[in-house]
Structure formats: C-alpha cells, structure tokens
Amino acid sequence: MFIEPRVITGSGIARRGWIEVVCGSMFSGKTEELIRRLNRAKIARQRVEIFKPALDTRYHAEDVVSHNQNSIRSTPVPVAQEMLLLAAGCDVIGVDEAQFFDESLVEVCVQLANRGTRVIVAGLDMDFQGQPFGPMPALMAVAEFVTKVHAICVCCGELATYSFRVTASEDKILLGETDAYEARCRVCFQEGMKEKHPESTAEKVART
Numbered sequence: 001m002f003i004e005p006r007v008i009t010g011s012g013i014a015r016r017g018w019i020e021v022v023c024g025s026m027f028s029g030k031t032e033e034l035i036r037r038l039n040r041a042k043i044a045r046q047r048v049e050i051f052k053p054a055l056d057t058r059y060h061a062e063d064v065v066s067h068n069q070n071s072i073r074s075t076p077v078p079v080a081q082e083m084l085l086l087a088a089g090c091d092v093i094g095v096d097e098a099q100f101f102d103e104s105l106v107e108v109c110v111q112l113a114n115r116g117t118r119v120i121v122a123g124l125d126m127d128f129q130g131q132p133f134g135p136m137p138a139l140m141a142v143a144e145f146v147t148k149v150h151a152i153c154v155c156c157g158e159l160a161t162y163s164f165r166v167t168a169s170e171d172k173i174l175l176g177e178t179d180a181y182e183a184r185c186r187v188c189f190q191e192g193m194k195e196k197h198p199e200s201t202a203e204k205v206a207r208t
C-alpha cells in the first residue's frame, strides 16, 4: 500500500509539490486508490479538486465514479490546460482517466507540481491492444511515485495487467462499455489476441 511521503505540504518549509501516478488495467482499482488518497488529504483539511477529461461521460457528468460506487465530485475539463486556472488555490489535485488527455497533460502536471501542488494522476497504462496509452508513459517518467495496481485475470485467476476487449471494435476509445472488457494476465491476453487475429499473429511469428 502506498503511504504518502507527507499529506500536508509546506509546514514551515517552502510549499513543495510532486506527482504520483496510479496506473493499471481496467478493474484494477485505480480510481478507488485515487479516491482513497484524496479522502486522506481531505481529512487533513487539504483543498482537493478532481478533474477528468470531458469526454468521459460514464455514469455522472460531475462525479469521478469508480466501479464500486465510491465516488467523489469532479470537474470535467475539455483540455488539460484548463486545470492550471481551475487548480489555483488547491493543495491536491486528482486527475482520473488521464489516458484520454493528450500529451499536454504532462506539462500541465509538471507546472502544477512545480508551483507546489500535489498531483495524483490515475489512468490506464495500456490500451486494449497492449500498447502504452496516451500521456501515461511520459507521466510515469516525470512522476516521483508510480503505483501499478493489478486486477485478477478472469480466465485463470493470476494477476492481470491487460484490458482485453471482448468485442470486435477497433476504436481506441469505447466509452461506458465496461462489459466490453476483461482483465487478463499476459498469457490469457495473448491467447485472446491470437483468437481474434489469427493471420496477423501468424505473420508476426513468421517474421521472428
């Protein structure tokens, strides 16, 4: 379990910010972990604000809602830069579904941390094809703390790090479709991808 280096910044010393990343597959409890950290900051009377990309319209427009209904109010923003203004006066900001922002999120998080804000970013580290997702890899590089949380593979019960898409759609973003995904381990993810794309996998194997 992640224990904060400190919850309250700047008692006596200059206010310090930093970046935390919570990443993992679908059903890994990323949002629950984000909410846990933000609730602890709230108990410490920190000013907390949560943002998410405006395109994530699952459940309620203004709540970060995790799959276990443990929710915190949040502000949808169309672009990451808006957070720079909206986060003024905040001690801690949370960003949920960070993978859906573009690369400018990285610079925004760095600027917020540089001006003394604790920034906690949660998002999918890989897309449904097992590729690094949006700004997440760069965020992990600039973060002080990275936590990878795991789901459980629905096929074999091992730890799962992949989000396997059950449907045939090839769109990178399928919103509000949690039924369309399964958490899978490396082996079961590969088996699923082979079943979905028998030819392309055969070609890859032939090349190696």
Ligand SMILES: [Zn+2]
Pocket: 153, 154, 155, 156, 157, 158, 184, 185, 186, 187, 188, 189
């Ligand atoms: Zn498995």
